Amino acid sequence: MKNPTKFLRNAFYVSMGVYAARLIKNAFTKINLANKVVLITGGSRGLGLVLARQLAEARAKVVICAANEEELAHATQEFAGRNQMVLAVTCDITNKSQVEKMMGEISQKLGTVDILINNAGVIQVGPMENMTDQDYESAMKVHFFGPLYTMNAVIPAMKKARQGNIVNIVSIGGKISVPHLLPYSASKFALAGLSEGFTTELAPYQIKVTTVYPGLTRTGSPRNVNVKGQQDKEFAWFKTADSLPLLAMGAETAAKKIIAAMRTGKTTITLGFPAKLGELMHAIAPGLTLSVLDLVNRLLPEPDPNNNKSVKGYETDPDISLTLTKKTDQAALSNNEVD
Numbered sequence: 001m002k003n004p005t006k007f008l009r010n011a012f013y014v015s016m017g018v019y020a021a022r023l024i025k026n027a028f029t030k031i032n033l034a035n036k037v038v039l040i041t042g043g044s045r046g047l048g049l050v051l052a053r054q055l056a057e058a059r060a061k062v063v064i065c066a067a068n069e070e071e072l073a074h075a076t077q078e079f080a081g082r083n084q085m086v087l088a089v090t091c092d093i094t095n096k097s098q099v100e101k102m103m104g105e106i107s108q109k110l111g112t113v114d115i116l117i118n119n120a121g122v123i124q125v126g127p128m129e130n131m132t133d134q135d136y137e138s139a140m141k142v143h144f145f146g147p148l149y150t151m152n153a154v155i156p157a158m159k160k161a162r163q164g165n166i167v168n169i170v171s172i173g174g175k176i177s178v179p180h181l182l183p184y185s186a187s188k189f190a191l192a193g194l195s196e197g198f199t200t201e202l203a204p205y206q207i208k209v210t211t212v213y214p215g216l217t218r219t220g221s222p223r224n225v226n227v228k229g230q231q232d233k234e235f236a237w238f239k240t241a242d243s244l245p246l247l248a249m250g251a252e253t254a255a256k257k258i259i260a261a262m263r264t265g266k267t268t269i270t271l272g273f274p275a276k277l278g279e280l281m282h283a284i285a286p287g288l289t290l291s292v293l294d295l296v297n298r299l300l301p302e303p304d305p306n307n308n309k310s311v312k313g314y315e316t317d318p319d320i321s322l323t324l325t326k327k328t329d330q331a332a333l334s335n336n337e338v339d
Helices: 003-028 046-057 067-078 094-109 135-162 182-205 229-244 249-265 273-284 288-300 326-334
Strands: 037-041 061-066 085-088 115-118 164-169 207-214 268-271
Touching: 037 046, 046 061, 046 249, 046 268, 061 067, 061 164, 067 085, 085 094, 094 135, 115 135, 135 164, 135 182, 135 207, 135 249, 164 182, 182 207, 207 249, 207 273, 229 326, 249 268, 268 273, 268 288, 273 288
Parallel strands: 037 061, 037 115, 061 085, 115 164, 164 207, 207 268
Antiparallel strands: none
């Protein structure tokens, strides 16, 4: 190659032109959601349920799946009597055979999946000293292998149709590793790599993949997180952070932004000003970001060397203001986070 610099410059210009053309095209070609078959994993509560509501209102044929049959039954009660198509399927997405069985049921009842939203998640809160190999394995199964199984299950039909949308809900924790959330962050980093890799490899088949990086989102989920170490203190800081107006985004707002990004074929989207600021800061000055996180870590509860037991958030007795966390408690009631 006589002039590699010129070649790279021209390649850059071509890439920017293709990217700009894609943005313009997507801006004028929004997906019509009516009668689209949309599968939402982890759709029985939290953000998944909020997404289901908004997609059902847009006249999509919504399928919500979760491992807990009782949660699913309770979630579907609110759709009864409405002129909306919402199908509930019990499925543990970490089990490949269950995913395949679910896809067969959906195909039989509604047809092939047009849109897949990988939303299912698990959160372990606590210091690394209290985390076990099993905590990391559990997070990887839900956040990496579950989405891998569901994507591989829908992609063949999407390739054949030369169309389809996949949305992978990661987290800002998949870009910045947050102290006392190590299994969660590590597995979300893995999902981010998988999702962005699928974006490029599926583009030739007109399958659009959207990778979503939400910051703290007020879904009501803290009561269902797995807490380890000094359990009361760990749950207190996590629920408080999830409740602060300046840090947390409302679930309804987050769902609207996710659906809008999917409809216009955006490849990535970061939700919430704190998440966007953290993302920018980490990109520009990663060392400074880690120094800030080091300070945060020093302010969090010490490990409990005598207690590796995991309990649910609602099983703890944190010393926090009920007024401060009122919105989170209201969200928990609204979004099926409470038994």
